[in-house]
Amino acid sequence: MLAVQTLRNYIMASTVLATTAITLVSLISVFMGASSALTASSMLIYGNKTHLLSSIKYFTISLCFISAFVCNVQAIRYYAHTSLLLGISSLQNSLLHEEKKEEKENETHRTNEFVEYVTNGLNKGSHFWSFGLRAFYVSFTLFLWMFGPIPMVAFSVIMCFCLYFLDMTTEHSRVLHGPRDSDKPLGETV
Numbered sequence: 001m002l003a004v005q006t007l008r009n010y011i012m013a014s015t016v017l018a019t020t021a022i023t024l025v026s027l028i029s030v031f032m033g034a035s036s037a038l039t040a041s042s043m044l045i046y047g048n049k050t051h052l053l054s055s056i057k058y059f060t061i062s063l064c065f066i067s068a069f070v071c072n073v074q075a076i077r078y079y080a081h082t083s084l085l086l087g088i089s090s091l092q093n094s095l096l097h098e099e100k101k102e103e104k105e106n107e108t109h110r111t112n113e114f115v116e117y118v119t120n121g122l123n124k125g126s127h128f129w130s131f132g133l134r135a136f137y138v139s140f141t142l143f144l145w146m147f148g149p150i151p152m153v154a155f156s157v158i159m160c161f162c163l164y165f166l167d168m169t170t171e172h173s174r175v176l177h178g179p180r181d182s183d184k185p186l187g188e189t190v
Helices: 002-031 040-046 051-098 104-145 149-167 171-177
Strands: none
Touching (some): 002 051
C-alpha cells in the first residue's frame, strides 16, 4: 500500500511539473512577439537584445520546457504502469495461496522475472523524473540569459556546484544498497 501511495505522489508531482512546463511554454510564446528598444547602457547590462537573438532565447527556453514536459509525461507513464503492476502482484499472490502449490519452483522463477520487470519500469520512471527536473534547473539558467550573459554565467557556476552536491553519493547510501555482485557490470541497474 505504501509503495502505491508513493507512486501516486510521484505521479501527482510529475503532473504538476508537466502542467507548469506547458503553461510556461504558452506564456513564452506570447512574449516572443514583444520587442524592446535598445540603448547603449542596456546593451552593456542586458546583452544583445535584437529581435533575432530575443527570439532565439525564447525558443531555447521553450525547447527546455517542452523537454521537461515530455520527460514528466514519460515519468507519469512509467509510474502509473508500475503502480498497476504492483496491484496485479498482490492479486496474483492472493490467488497463488488458494491454488495448489505443485510447481513452486516455476512460480518462483516467474515471480523473479515479474519483480525485475516492475523494477525496470520504476527505474525508467525515476530517470525521466530526474531528466524533467534537470530541464527545469537548466531553464532557470536560460531565463537569466534574458537579463544578459553575466547573470547567466554566474548562475551556471552556482548550478554546477548545486548539481554536483545533489549527485554525490555518500558512504552511508552505498551501505544501504549493499555490496555489488562481482559478476555484474558497473553500469547495470541494481
